[in-house]
Every structure is written in C-alpha cells, then in structure tokens.
Amino acid sequence: MSxxxxxxxxxxxxxxxxxxxxxxxxxxxxxxxxSDVSRIEEEIARLTAADSLEGSAAxxxxxxxxxxxxxxxxxxxxxxxxxxxxxxxxxxxDLVLLRDEASSExxxxxxPNVVQMPFELLVA
Amino acid sequence: MINLxxxxxxxxxxxxxxxxxxxxxxxxxxxxxxxxxxxxxxxSVNDELIAETLVWRKRAPHDATxxxxxxxxxxxxxxxxxxxxGRHCSWRAVRRLHSRRREHxxxxxxxxxxxxxALEVSGTDAGPFGQRVRQKTAQAKAAALGGxxxxxxxxxxxxxxxxxxxxxxxxxxx
Numbered sequence: 001m002s003x004x005x006x007x008x009x010x011x012x013x014x015x016x017x018x019x020x021x022x023x024x025x026x027x028x029x030x031x032x033x034x035s036d037v038s039r040i041e042e043e044i045a046r047l048t049a050a051d052s053l054e055g056s057a058a059x060x061x062x063x064x065x066x067x068x069x070x071x072x073x074x075x076x077x078x079x080x081x082x083x084x085x086x087x088x089x090x091x092x093x094d095l096v097l098l099r100d101e102a103s104s105e106x107x108x109x110x111x112p113n114v115v116q117m118p119f120e121l122l123v124a
Numbered sequence: 125m126i127n128l129x130x131x132x133x134x135x136x137x138x139x140x141x142x143x144x145x146x147x148x149x150x151x152x153x154x155x156x157x158x159x160x161x162x163x164x165x166x167x168s169v170n171d172e173l174i175a176e177t178l179v180w181r182k183r184a185p186h187d188a189t190x191x192x193x194x195x196x197x198x199x200x201x202x203x204x205x206x207x208x209x210g211r212h213c214s215w216r217a218v219r220r221l222h223s224r225r226r227e228h229x230x231x232x233x234x235x236x237x238x239x240x241x242a243l244e245v246s247g248t249d250a251g252p253f254g255q256r257v258r259q260k261t262a263q264a265k266a267a268a269l270g271g272x273x274x275x276x277x278x279x280x281x282x283x284x285x286x287x288x289x290x291x292x293x294x295x296x297x298x
Contacts, residue, residue: 002238008137011219016139018220023145023195037222053232053240053271054218061222068222 007047011054014040014061021068031069038065038074050082056091063098072109075102126165126207128180134210135217146203151180152188153200153280157249165204166284169212178204178283197280201247202230205276208285209233215241229267233274241289242268243276250281261288 003011017040021033041062048055059082066075079099083092128147132138138146154163165176188196209215218232218240229242244264246256257277264273274289 012137012139015137015217015220016142018222019139019142019145022222034222041222053242053268057219057221057229057232057242065222 004047007044010040010044010047014044018065021065031071034065034069035071038062038069038071038078041065042078045082050085050091059091060094060098063095063102067098067102067105072102072106076106125177125179126211128178128203128207130210131203131207135206137219138206138217146199146206147180148183148187149191149196149199150203151183151200152191152196153247153249154178154180154283155183156188156193156196157280157283159280159283163283166282167208167212168284168286169208170287170289174212197247197249200280201276201278202245204247204278204283204285205243205245205287206231208276208287209243209274212287213289215243228263229273239272241272241274243274245276245278247278247280250279253277253279253284253286257286257288264288265290 014037017033017037021030021037024030024033038061041058044058045055045062048058050056050059059078063075063078063082066072066078076099079095079102083095083099128150131147132140132143135143159178161179161182163178165178167174167176191199206217214236215233218234220231221229228244230245231243233241233243235241242264244260244267246260248256257275260275260277261273264275267273268290272290274287276285276287278285
C-alpha cells in the first residue's frame with residue numbers, strides 16, 4: 001500500500017504516542033496520553049478507508065483510546081459516527097461492542113450536581 | 125547473526141525512544157536468563173528452522189533494576205519479533221496498535237509488496253510455548269478482519285522465536 005507522507009507521519013506519531021501511553025502508570029497523565037492517541041487515531045481514520053486494515057484499526061483505536069482515557073462521551077460519539085459509515089461487516093460487531101461499553105460507562109459516570117445560582121448583571 | 129542494534133535500520137519508522145527501550149528490555153530479558161552475547165537463537169518461520177546467533181551490547185547491572193520484570197519480557201519480545209520479521213521476511217513495521225482492549229494484534233506490518241499484515245507478538249520467560257503459539261495465532265487471525273495475519277512468540281529461557289503467518293513470507297536466511 002502506498003501511503004501519503006501525511007499518513008506515514010501520523011503512523012509514526014501514533015506508534016510513539018501508544019508506546020508512551022502504555023508505559024505510564026494508570027492515572028491522569030496516562031489518561032492525557034491516551035487522549036492524544038485517540039486524536040491521532042481519529043486523524044488516521046479520516047484518511048483511510050473503513051474496509052482497510054489500517055482504517056479499521058484506526059477506527060477501533062480512536063474509540064479504545066478514548067475509553068482508556070476515561071472519555072466515555074467521546075468514545076460513544078466516535079463509535080456512533082463510525083457505525084454510520086458504510087463499514088465492512090467484520091468491523092461492525094466490534095464497533096457495536098465498543099459503543100455499548102462506552103454507553104454503559106457513561107451511564108455509570110457521576111453526573112455533576114449543578115445548581116442554578118441567581119445572579120444580577122450590573123453596569124459598571 | 126542478529127544484532128539488537130539492527131532494529132533501527134530494519135524499522136526506520138520507529139521513534140528513537142522506542143527503539144532504545146526495546147533494545148534495553150531485550151538485553152535485560154536475555155541477561156536475566158544468564159545468556160551472554162553470542163547465544164544461540166532458534167528461529168522458526170512457518171516451520172522452517174533457522175539457527176541464529178543473538179548479539180547485543182551488555183548492559184550495566186543497574187539497568188535491570190530500572191525495568192519491571194514483565195515489561196522487560198513484553199518489550200524484549202517485541203524487539204526480537206521485529207528483528208525476526210525484518211531479517212527473515214523483509215517486513216517493516218507500519219504502526220503499533222493500542223492493544224489494551226479488544227484489538228487482538230500489536231502491530232500492522234507490511235511486506236515488500238506493501239501488503240498489510242496484522243501481527244500479534246507474545247513473550248514468555250519460561251512458560252509453555254506451543255500452547256501460546258496456537259493461542260496467539262488464533263488472536264492474529266481474529267484481528268486481521270479477513271486480511272493477512274501473523275503471530276510471533278518469543279521465549280527467553282532458551283532463546284527461540286516462532287513466527288507463523290497465514291501464507292508464505294518468503295523466508296530467507298541472513
């Protein structure tokens with residue numbers, strides 16, 4: 001397969017980013033690192049077809065990295081977007097599993113208790 | 125002869141930090157089993173047996189204390205697997221996969237024609253080998269989404285590696 005210089009550079013970047021993220025202890029720093037992986041995977045997914053090995057891996061990677069980053073909402077929205085593509089039948093079951101996992105994690109997440117505060121705008 | 129220092133040349137798209145980390149882990153995993161540079165390395169590529177020799181720069185004793193035992197085995201296996209596919213199949217690493225969740229492969233590699241292959245790598249210090257080869261082969265097939273798949277299992281106790289692929293990778297001895 002011939003790759004554009006852009007795709008080759010993204011492959012280098014995602015390889016380095018995964019290596020970095022997987023070598024960090026669990027915690028906030030690792031979550032940030034996986035967010036970085038997810039963003040690069042999303043860029044790769046934009047440049048590759050869903051029915052190619054590289055394209056399907058990027059789509060799965062964008063979602064799984066978002067899950068590793070604890071970003072359930074991003075994982076869910078990516079899964080739904082990729083399921084809406086004309087994806088090959090072999091990829092769809094994995095995407096459905098990932099979407100369900102993201103959805104389940106999101107439903108368990110604590111919703112911040114937001115209380116509306118009264119306020120008044122004053123002209124200086 | 126396979127020199128760990130060849131990793132960079134065989135896989136030019138790996139970043140320096142990664143290459144250095146893999147080389148160090150492979151050396152530590154080998155030295156932990158009391159091996160020294162020049163040890164025999166039994167390689168099997170689709171059932172073709174190739175007698176290799178492994179060489180590396182010896183590490184300072186304190187290097188081993190800097191790396192977790194499991195990490196040394198896992199990353200050391202990545203290093204030897206990448207060397208085997210580079211030397212004996214002329215495959216090149218395209219990219220790493222995030223394998224902590226459902227993906228069942230560790231790498232996308234490509235052969236000289238540019239065909240992409242899902243590669244699963246596994247390492248063990250002294251654990252059962254044959255069973256692991258069968259298990260990793262099944263994993264690689266599942267990850268390939270109908271495309272080409274390969275698995276490479278590495279053992280450090282008596283250094284050996286078994287590479288399986290779902291077609292003939294034109295192995296060549298070095």
